[in-house]
Amino acid sequence: MGVTLTLMDFWEGVRWLGETVPFFTVLPAFIGILVLVWMFAPELSTRRPTPTHPDGEYRFDPDDFEPR
Structure with a gap:
């Protein structure tokens, strides 16, 4: 019931x-x-790409980035 x-x-x-x-x-x-x-969110990245060093460890190089 x-x-x-x-x-x-x-x-x-x-x-x-x-x-x-x-x-x-x-x-x-x-x-x-x-x-x-959900399908298109991975393509909407707001972060800038960070180039990687061939060794796998990132080392900052100003020439890798375009000036603003």
Whole structure:
């Protein structure tokens, strides 16, 4: 009996969401935006590239960077 009441409350909540917010219209768009950000985020790097020394240890050389 308790499970039935819980399911009824759940579906009542789903119905309420559908009436108050275009929930099932907004949710797929939101998920799509998150997927696009997740796919393209690695290509949106804000850090400047740092050249590495052939030994694998970084040694600063001003000629490696373009002047601002």
